[in-house]
Amino acid sequence: MNAYLTGIGVIFSLEMRQRVRSLAWYILLGVYVVLILLVTVILALTLGAYQSRGSNEAGNAIYSTVIYFVLLLGTLVAPALSGNSINGDRDAGTLATTQVTLVTTGQLVLGKFLAAWVTALAFLAASVPFLIYAGFAGHLTVGATAVSLLVLAVELGVVAAMGVGLSGLISRPLFSIVTTYLVVAALTVGTLIAFALGGLVVQSRQTTIYTGGTDTAQYDDQGRASACNPPVTQVQTIPRYDRVWGLLVANPYVLLADAVPTSYDTSGEQPVDLFGQLKFAERSAQIAPRVQQTIDECSAGYGASQASPTPRHVIDSTTPGWAVGMLAQLVLAAEALLGAWRRLRTPAGRLSKGTRIA
Amino acid sequence: MSPSPSPGVVVDSVARSFGSVHAVRDASLEAPAGQVTALIGPNGSGKTTLLLMLASLLRPDAGTISIAGFDPVTQTEEVRARLGWMPDVLGSWNVLTVRSALETTGRLYRMTAAQSSRRASELIELVGLGPIADQPARVLSRGQKQKLSLARALVHDPEVLLLDEPASGLDPVARNDLQLLIRDLAARGTTVLISSHVLAELDEIADRAVYLEAGVTASADRVAAAQGTERPWRIRARDLPGLGGALVAAGVHPDDIRTDRDELIVPVAGEDAAAELLTRLVRAGVAISTFAPALGDLEHTFQGLARDTHRPTGSTR
Numbered sequence: 323m324n325a326y327l328t329g330i331g332v333i334f335s336l337e338m339r340q341r342v343r344s345l346a347w348y349i350l351l352g353v354y355v356v357l358i359l360l361v362t363v364i365l366a367l368t369l370g371a372y373q374s375r376g377s378n379e380a381g382n383a384i385y386s387t388v389i390y391f392v393l394l395l396g397t398l399v400a401p402a403l404s405g406n407s408i409n410g411d412r413d414a415g416t417l418a419t420t421q422v423t424l425v426t427t428g429q430l431v432l433g434k435f436l437a438a439w440v441t442a443l444a445f446l447a448a449s450v451p452f453l454i455y456a457g458f459a460g461h462l463t464v465g466a467t468a469v470s471l472l473v474l475a476v477e478l479g480v481v482a483a484m485g486v487g488l489s490g491l492i493s494r495p496l497f498s499i500v501t502t503y504l505v506v507a508a509l510t511v512g513t514l515i516a517f518a519l520g521g522l523v524v525q526s527r528q529t530t531i532y533t534g535g536t537d538t539a540q541y542d543d544q545g546r547a548s549a550c551n552p553p554v555t556q557v558q559t560i561p562r563y564d565r566v567w568g569l570l571v572a573n574p575y576v577l578l579a580d581a582v583p584t585s586y587d588t589s590g591e592q593p594v595d596l597f598g599q600l601k602f603a604e605r606s607a608q609i610a611p612r613v614q615q616t617i618d619e620c621s622a623g624y625g626a627s628q629a630s631p632t633p634r635h636v637i638d639s640t641t642p643g644w645a646v647g648m649l650a651q652l653v654l655a656a657e658a659l660l661g662a663w664r665r666l667r668t669p670a671g672r673l674s675k676g677t678r679i680a
Numbered sequence: 681m682s683p684s685p686s687p688g689v690v691v692d693s694v695a696r697s698f699g700s701v702h703a704v705r706d707a708s709l710e711a712p713a714g715q716v717t718a719l720i721g722p723n724g725s726g727k728t729t730l731l732l733m734l735a736s737l738l739r740p741d742a743g744t745i746s747i748a749g750f751d752p753v754t755q756t757e758e759v760r761a762r763l764g765w766m767p768d769v770l771g772s773w774n775v776l777t778v779r780s781a782l783e784t785t786g787r788l789y790r791m792t793a794a795q796s797s798r799r800a801s802e803l804i805e806l807v808g809l810g811p812i813a814d815q816p817a818r819v820l821s822r823g824q825k826q827k828l829s830l831a832r833a834l835v836h837d838p839e840v841l842l843l844d845e846p847a848s849g850l851d852p853v854a855r856n857d858l859q860l861l862i863r864d865l866a867a868r869g870t871t872v873l874i875s876s877h878v879l880a881e882l883d884e885i886a887d888r889a890v891y892l893e894a895g896v897t898a899s900a901d902r903v904a905a906a907q908g909t910e911r912p913w914r915i916r917a918r919d920l921p922g923l924g925g926a927l928v929a930a931g932v933h934p935d936d937i938r939t940d941r942d943e944l945i946v947p948v949a950g951e952d953a954a955a956e957l958l959t960r961l962v963r964a965g966v967a968i969s970t971f972a973p974a975l976g977d978l979e980h981t982f983q984g985l986a987r988d989t990h991r992p993t994g995s996t997r
Contacts, residue, residue: 325790332787339780340773415771419832422735422765423788424757669739669753 329425333433334440341407341437354395355448361391362452366459381460382585386595388456389470392449393574396442396478397506404438404485405499408662413495427666431486431659438482443475460595463583470582470597476648477574480655481506487658490665509651513573517607520566525559526613532556533618550620563607571647576604580644584637591632602633605640687749688713688871689734689840694743695895696729703729705895707743711873711888713839716866718886719875720982726895727875728768731844734873735765748839748871761789764838768845770825774818778809778828781817782835789836796835803831808857822849830858834865841865843874847881859885883976891985898985906984907977910947912938913954915961916970920944926964930957945974 365387369380408431411417420430457467485502492498532554535547542548570576579600584593593599631639689711696704704726711717721727732738734745736752736759745751750758773781779800786796804813807827812820820828826849833841843862847855862885866872876882882889891898898906917923923944928934938945948954958971973980 329788329790332784336773336776336784340775344775411771414774415767415769416773417771418732418735418737418767418769419765419771419785419829420788421737422760422763423785424760424790425788668737669733669756670737671739 326426326429329429330433330436333420333425333430334437337407337434337437338440341403341410341441347403347441350399351444351448354399354445357395358388358391358449358452362388362456381456381458382462382595383460385453385456385460385462385467386470386582386597388449388452389474389578390575390596392446393474393477393578396445396474397481397510397574399445400438400442400478400481401485401499401502401506403441404434404482404489405502406489406495407434407438407486408490408666409493409498410489410495412493421666421668427663427668430666431490431663435483435486435659438486439479442478442482446471446474446478460585463585465583466585466597470578473578473581473644473648477578477651480574480651483655484658487655487660487662490662491658505654509572509574513569513576517563517566517569520569521561521563521607524562524565526562526611528558528560528611529614530556530558531616531618533616533620535619545619546621547619550618553618560611562611564610567604567607568643568646570604570607571643572650573647574651576600577644577647577651580604580642580647584634586634591634593633593637598633598637602637604643605636608640609636687746688715689717689748689873690744690746691730691734692744694730694733694740694745696733696738696741702895704733704740707892707895707897709890709897711840711871711890713871714866714869715887716862716872716874716885718882718889718978719873719892720877720879720882720889720978721875721892722986723877725892727892728844729895730892731765731842731873731875734842735763735767736760761836762839764833764836764841766829766833766841766843766846770822770829772817772820772825772828775816777814777816778820779804779813781828782831785832785835791836799835799837803834806834806861807831808854823851823854826850827854830861838870840871841873843872845876846874847876847878855881879979879982880976883978886978889978889981891982893985902985903981906981908950909980909984910949911980911984912945912974913948913957914940914943914945914970914972914974915968916943917966917968919967923961923966923968926961926966927957929964930960932957943970948973 362384365384366380369383408417411420421427453467453471456462481502484505485499488501488505489495489498492501533550533552534554535541536549536551539547539549571580579597582597582601584598584601585595586592586598587594593602689709691707691709694704694707695702707726707730709717709719719727719730729738733740734747734752736747736756739753745753747759748762750762752759773784776784782800782803783793783796786799787793791799804810807830809824809827809831812824817825817828826846830843830846833843841862846862847858850858859881862872862874866887874882874886889903891903915923915927920939920942924934924937927937927944927946932946936947946957948957954971954973958968961968961971975983
């Protein structure tokens with residue numbers, strides 16, 4: 323086992339020196355730090371103005387925004403850094419000379435994956451000072467901090483694994499990088515589109531029995547009408563997002579929000595950060611609409627049918643789906659790495675068209 | 681020294697195709713330990729595919745391969761520990777220096793950091809990359825990359841060395857150094873299989889040759905037949921008209937004599953005929969300064985085989 327790890331280590335360090343430690347990469351990291359600095363300063367100045375003394379809302383908002391920013395930039399940069407790690411070596415003529423040594427295919431793929439992951443994590447590391455600042459300003463709980471950082475690290479790992487895996491499965495570096503970007507896009511934007519369309523496809527008929535006030539009716543302070551028309555039955559189709567909400571948890575941003583324990587404001591009902599707001603939106607989608615509803619403005623009043631539970635109530639009463647979403651992503655990432663491993667095994671049997679082995 | 685000599689490389693009826701392209705159809709060869717065996721064939725004859733199979737990177741569709749007594753398909757690790765491969769594609773880790781590239785290769789062969797470092801220094805000395813040992817590989821010239829590639833193939837002191845076009849891009853001095861190095865390795869018991877299409881250069885270094893054409897290795901019979909065909913000889917004398925007269929008198933048909941600057945070229949069938957012709961010319965009193973085959977042995981055989989294959993066979997569909 324020790325020898326196996328040494329092999330991974332040699333590939334890892336080779337990869338880091340060969341691919342990553344270049345001037346362009348440091349410049350990219352520098353630009354990234356400046357961007358985060360700007361975001362943090364602007365948020366601190368603007369949100370700080372709204373915040374009452376002693377409250378921690380601004381800090382929470384900054385923290386969640388910076389985390390999302392790291393996730394955004396990390397998933398944008400990681401495909402470019404990992405998406406050609408195997409086929410790029412083949413193009414440079416260094417893959418086959420590595421394969422004829424005693425390093426195994428598993429060590430090769432894992433070493434490259436680790437290097438790609440650590441590279442992406444460097445972006446997280448560069449944003450740590452800002453996260454610490456926001457964390458202190460927002461009096462963040464250890465749990466929220468740890469979970470958000472952990473989920474972020476895993477998400478970057480998933481993208482790195484997809485990049486390395488696809489670079490082994492696809493011969494041309496350009497295509498594998500583009501495909502990795504498309505996978506990231508499918509997870510971030512595609513899941514949202516699928517969710518929206520899915521909700522429209524799976525529709526239900528909603529029957530509403532509506533008893534409304536007459537034109538001349540008077541309404542009291544409860545919203546009750548003094549005189550009502552006869553009940554009217556209305557039938558309409560409504561999207562059933564509660565049947566497709568599972569698509570949302572494959573989304574990295576939603577998944578992250580869903581996983582982080584929510585902080586509430588002083589009223590104890592409203593989430594204070596982006597995580598909580600997104601989580602509320604996602605959890606709300608789980609609630610099935612009423613297929614049969616009765617609105618009676620005379621006996622119950624208008625307001626009764628409109629009353630909705632608070633965000634806290636919604637969040638507490640619905641299912642956390644992030645673990646399933648993350649599991650699905652991990653399976654996808656492992657599948658990509660496994661595919662690359664199968665494709666790289668030597669002596670090679672079947673070769674895909676146009677593949678040059680050396 | 682091991683008690684029993686290493687079996688080197690044995691290839692038996694190996695075939696490999698890529699879809700409908702039959703790159704290697706039927707290759708059989710033996711490369712004994714301690715000798716330099718040349719693998720000769722025109723472009724696209726399957727040399728590189730065959731070497732990739734020997735290097736344990738490609739699985740043969742049929743036939744068996746033995747590298748130092750091990751099968752690359754089933755005993756890949758044993759083969760790789762004993763095999764050095766210098767590919768025809770010059771790939772190098774561009775950012776790494778020559779020294780760290782060799783050290784990394786040593787580490788990939790499971791050597792310790794100290795062993796790799798020591799071996800890298802030895803090899804830099806051996807192939808003559810000392811002055812640029814700490815330069816990144818991307819600044820190397822083609823010939824220097826070639827040397828680095830050779831050094832990399834030698835990192836683990838392999839028993840079997842596969843060299844794919846090792847001398848392309850080398851200057852005459854470096855080429856000579858390479859030949860000395862390869863001869864030295866062979867003298868120490870290494871099995872060397874070297875492919876090239878620069879036949880003159882293989883002539884000087886190879887102990888034996890294997891001819892590969894259209895994926896098939898030529899049989900011993902065909903090689904012997906090709907070697908026995910007529911080949912041009914180059915004869916130089918101060919008195920060219922006198923030499924021409926003497927040649928005709930010795931029985932050479934005047935139409936067969938070609939003039940190439942200050943030399944005459946005549947076809948001669950084999951070594952014995954050449955010796956006889958030289959004797960006659962000397963007896964006729966012609967002052968001869970050069971009398972040599974215009975083609976090297978390998979090239980002559982190669983061309984003979986190529987002519988043989990390209991001759992229409994008469995079979996039609």
